Amino acid sequence: MDTKALRAAEGRLRAFLQDLVKLMGRAERQHWAGMYIRGLLLNGERKSIEPLVARLPGADVQGLRQFVNQSPWAWEPIQEAVTHKVVDALLPEAAYLVDETSFPKQGTHSVGVARQYCGALGKIANCQVAVSVHLGTDTTCVPLTWALYLTQEWVRDPARRAEAGIPPETRYHPKGDLALACLDRLLAWGLGKRVVLADSEYGNSWAFREALDRRGLPYRVRVEPSTKAWPTVPLPPAPRPASGRGRPRTRPHRGELPAAHSLEALARRWPATAWRTVTWRAGSKGALRSRFARFPV
Secondary structure (H helix, E strand, C coil), rough: CCCHHHHHHHHHHHHHHHHHHHHCCCCHHHHHHHHHHHHHHHHCCCHHHHHHHHHHHCCCHHHHHHHCCCCCCHHHHHHHHHHHHHHHHHHCCCEEEEEEEEECCCCCCCCCEEEEEEEECCEEEEEEEEEEEEEEEEEEEEEEEEEEECCHHHHCCCHHHHHHHHHHCCCCCCHHHHHHHHHHHHHHHCCCCCCCCCCHHHCCCCHHHHHHHHCCCCEEECCCCEEEHHHCCCCCCCCCCCCCCCCCCCCHHHCCCCEEEHHHHHHHHHHHHCEEEEEEEEEEEHHHHHCEEECCC
């Protein structure tokens, strides 16, 4: 937004920030937090300190830099408070959306920046990636919590870690683990259990799906067509008599089970009458629709 639009929204912005900035403690932190938010809202491609100060009346480079880089305040209570604000504003039918948010970068010094897939650009590029959980309805989507993804190259480089101020206890975590940690954080904040939606980056992982099930979180995730499954519960052969020492086996070996089939092969078995065309919303190039069938595996 431009400065005129920002002035018009000043009352609503003050009301939104009032309870949040109090969690930061000292009055100067509260002041610079508000200035920083206003700088981020204003138009301008670069969001680093100097460009923000240049277009933000009353801002000061030293004060803003100290707030961003040195001021010691805990982020968790503030993010929890923001989360409750946006949850209260949305419909109860909203679902948890597990996804990634990418931030294109030019240099090599920003924490976590690396050559990796950048969703904002649709290709491999230099960027930061955050694993995020949003709350989404048919018409609205807002971020609830997120975690910065650090590649193994970053985690294994002590000099780079020290220069960027990464805590020594920080370890490498796959994206699926970061997503589960974000969901655990929301549950700990008392947001309750909702359906989890995710693409195949997460849905392909059996460990991720099983972890959602353990938490009692219903999910709808995408998997690759090559994912194997059984159309009915596989019946293992009768257990073999125990031989030698040790405890007898209670589960069959994988090779003793009937062959599993790809989901694509199972789907092709179903007749055309089992499929339904569903339109879910209007897109930029017309209605979004596809064919769906449901069957247990």
